[in-house]
Amino acid sequence: MNKLALSDEILLTIEKPARYIGNEVNSVKKDLSQVDVRFCMCFPDVYEIGMSHLGIQILYDMFNRFDDVWCERVYSPWVDLDAVMREKKIPLFALESQDPVKDFDFLGITIQYEMCYTNILQILDLSQIPLMACERTEEHPIVIGGGPCTYNPEPLADFFDLFYIGEGETDYRALLDLYKEYKAKGWSRKEFLLKAAQIPSIYVPSLYRVEYKEDGTIATFSPINENVPTTVKKGLVPEMDNTTYPMKPVVPYIKVTQDRVVLEIQRGCIRGCRFCQAGQIYRPVRERSAVLLKDYAKQMLTNTGHEEISLSSLSSSDYTELPELLDYLIEECNEKKINISLPSLRIDAFSLDVMSKVQDVKKSSLTFAPEAGSQRMRDVINKGLTKEVILQGAKEAFEGGWNKVKLYFMLGLPTEKEEDIRAIAELANDIAALYYDTIPKEKRNGKIQIVVSTSFFIPKPFTALQWASQNTKEDFIEKAYLTKKSVMEQLNQKSIKYNWHEADVSVMEGVFARGDRKIGKVIKRAYDMGCLYDAWGEYYKNDLWLQAFEEEGIDIGFYTTRERDLDEIFPWDFIDCGVTKEFLKREWKKAMNGEVSPNCKEKCQGCGAMRFETGICIKA
């Protein structure tokens, strides 16, 4: 019989006990006497969110393919169990063995968004592992972070022993072998960390010293030991057909956000949108072959029993073998009664044809992400989408029977003016008008429904806009108000619904995104004051955050609104993600001039990713 870390009484009192019992289909159990390294993989959010993440499934599968490693999972206990565990001093446990996380060799935490930072402290705290890396001893697990937010790990530098920068498939084996040697030879934790720093992709924050100028910016950022490299190069999978992929992903009992088979068709993106971090850090684009993907799809559907399959990539329409792959999937899935969920494809004749085959046109909606209302603004961010293209796509869609449209925009982009914001409402209105012009009254399936959503622009590291000044909360709210007012002024305003994102949390996200080591103490203070689940609107406590900044004497504006000098040393400059700072500077200057850049397929822009000698860089 499987043992459980929590009593029946606790499990029957809290919400969704299935979050904490493990034992799911395809979860991996191993004989402890046969493994050397116990790795606990964590997604610091609630189970349903964490279980939907592909990256963890990939690494869980990869680690468990190693005979000497047993990888288990842990997620953030929801607030109800959090309270019980604190009260009863129950140590946080891994799902598979139900053993305390503190007894593991590694605790690996994937860091997917900035607003999960207090949840990371919760994980450490409930695990009874010291929050500060410097307080840990040989008795504690090695705490390692990975994922997109580690492209600026500095706000979290105090809490982690190591960060893995880049794609996890490449360098973990070397780290595990080094760990085994550390245990066998009885090195100190410090000796282990020093040696780990010499493995590619591994960043050991405690081995670097930061000195600041009087104005608070960085003067120097350097290793404290000559054996530690000055730059950390990201890990990158050279051949997507030649890496591991989870053929037997874990199937949860409860409904999770991504309750389906996920096929990662490619990594990276050819479109250099200047606000998009993913578009830069995953360069160069590397595709998986359709032949392989067909086989994966078949195996994964058989092994999970899922009734839906989805494609994953940053821009599926750019995948060269898409028609072949979709033809196969449509046939296979139709026969097996499996739904295909299509990620936001570029709306054109091809995608509309595919969508009409796999969705109920009357119920589904079209998604456009122009990101900015005016052409000038779209040129600034290098979003290669024109009004003509949007209207042409919409027209074809209306003729195909669709009448629901979702439009996504950002507010607060650099150089944005009032007319750019008004253009958002005008574009929505033009789409509505086009519907009434295109579809005669008797053929209409009701009114057109347009939903306009805006988020606030947050400059991210390793993007061309990393130098940009972020708007204040007041600017954001004013701009959202102007958008709303402009929508109300449109002729077709009754067909347009407008939603906007919270301003407070966007400011905070901006601080963490471009934060430095000084932010760590603010995160700790906010956590101590009770901040947790900040990504969940109902639990986000802006007042406490503001108080934490105040008490630590940290100026929010320094990180958000401040104009950055072109030659400023950024906290993340020590990371080499392939794309060079010189390239980003060129792109930033072009952005300020409203000049567009062609995409990787059209013309190489010399971003630096060529050094990997793979993918699109060597295809042309």
Added chain:
Amino acid sequence: MTVRIKFRKFGVLKFIGHLDVMRYFQKAIRRAGIDVKYSMGFSPHQLMSFAAPLGVGLLSDGEYFDLEVNSLTSSEDMKKRLNECMVEGMEILSVKLLDEKAGNAMASVQAASYTVRFYEEKLPVFSLKDAVKRLMDKDKIPVVKTTKKSTVEMDLREGIYELSADDDKKEVTMLVNASSSGNIKPNFVIKELYHEMGEVLGDFDIIITRNETYTGTLNNFVPLDFEATLF
């Protein structure tokens, strides 16, 4: 064609609620490659019907659901294929072919038997046998039943068909009404036993196992798959 599948739910699976058990089986049936029948439309679903939903926290040795299939292999083969893709905590006990005239699983349920055990630190301080005798000697046991919509007064006594206790094993077994109109939750009965002895049952004192689900009529109850046949 419809097959009636009997299964056992044990161990940590008691924390999985009814809707998730349904989802679990939908996926398990796909994994097992059962030639299941689907509904029409854009999101086809398996034609599946469960007998009596089991509450979270309960174990069972006698759960049933009906599944419409396009083709059959053999009872043994289907059972084996399903068991090969179960997790620990779920076991397929039998797969039988349902008579075409038989009613669906849910409508057929009339009664269920349960065994109630106690957590070690929560054992009753009185004789269960005595309590059972006192309760069964009553003509009426009026209780208030709260549903989502309303609270109704009902007589618990008429729904208790059999009730017995073993003071050595500290166990209570019962056969009670489980039909859609008069379903009796076993913890209600135990609560009344405690009440009878001037004691109060705590929220987390007992472990309930459903032993079997029955169809038929009073004095002639038979297991739900009694008329279904092996193939």
